[in-house]
Amino acid sequence: MIQTAEIRNVTRKILGSERxxxxxxxxxxxxxxxxxxxxxxxxxxxxTAKIKxxxxxxxxxxxxxxxxxxxxIILQVNANKLxxxxxxxxxxxxxDNRLLAEIAWRKLNLDTGIFEAGVRFIEECERNxxxxxxxxxxxxx
Numbered sequence: 001m002i003q004t005a006e007i008r009n010v011t012r013k014i015l016g017s018e019r020x021x022x023x024x025x026x027x028x029x030x031x032x033x034x035x036x037x038x039x040x041x042x043x044x045x046x047x048t049a050k051i052k053x054x055x056x057x058x059x060x061x062x063x064x065x066x067x068x069x070x071x072x073i074i075l076q077v078n079a080n081k082l083x084x085x086x087x088x089x090x091x092x093x094x095x096d097n098r099l100l101a102e103i104a105w106r107k108l109n110l111d112t113g114i115f116e117a118g119v120r121f122i123e124e125c126e127r128n129x130x131x132x133x134x135x136x137x138x139x140x141x
Contacts, residue, residue: 023056024053024054024060025054025055025085026053027051027052028050028052029050029051029077029078029081030049030050030051031048031049031050031051031061031075031076031077032046032047032049032075032076033046033047033048033049033063033067033073033074033075034046034073034074034137034140035047035068035071035073036073036074036133036136037071039068040067040068040071041065041066042066047065048063048064049061049063050062050063052116054082054085054086055086056086056087057120057121058104058118058119058120058121059075059119059121060116060117061117061119062114062116062117063114063117064114066106066108066115067103067115067117068106069103069104069105069106070102070103071102072101072102072122072133073101073103074098074099074100074101074137074140075098075100075101075119076098077099078097079096090123091122091123091124092121092122092126092127092130092134093124094137094138094140098137099122100130100133100137101121101122102119103118103120104117104118104120105117105118106118
């Protein structure tokens with residue numbers, strides 16, 4: 001009988017291990033993030049994070065504090081740099097340099113002791129679904 005792990009390994013060899021829809025490019029930039037969730041340990045404060053790579057659908061960041069999966073955050077970014085690399089105008093912006101995003105996954109890198117997280121950009125076409133969050137985010141100083 002073939003085990004599930006064996007099937008996964010064969011599938012990865014055939015299809016490759018990459019499951020993302022968009023190509024990632026290495027990118028290094030310090031940014032600020034603001035956790036909009038009410039119950040997170042990092043809620044209500046700006047944290048410094050570092051972008052490790054980016055793609056059309058999101059970014060990978062590292063930070064010293066854990067972020068909750070599925071929490072919505074504000075990314076304070078250098079819009080001029082991102083506009084050169086991704087379709088920035090399609091993203092849901094609070095201001096020109098602040099984007100609304102969501103934590104897709106997170107883990108602790110046991111080798112470095114630093115948290116890594118996958119951040120999904122929320123697109124402008126999703127504005128109606130996130131209008132309340134957009135209104136709350138607009139009040140963040």
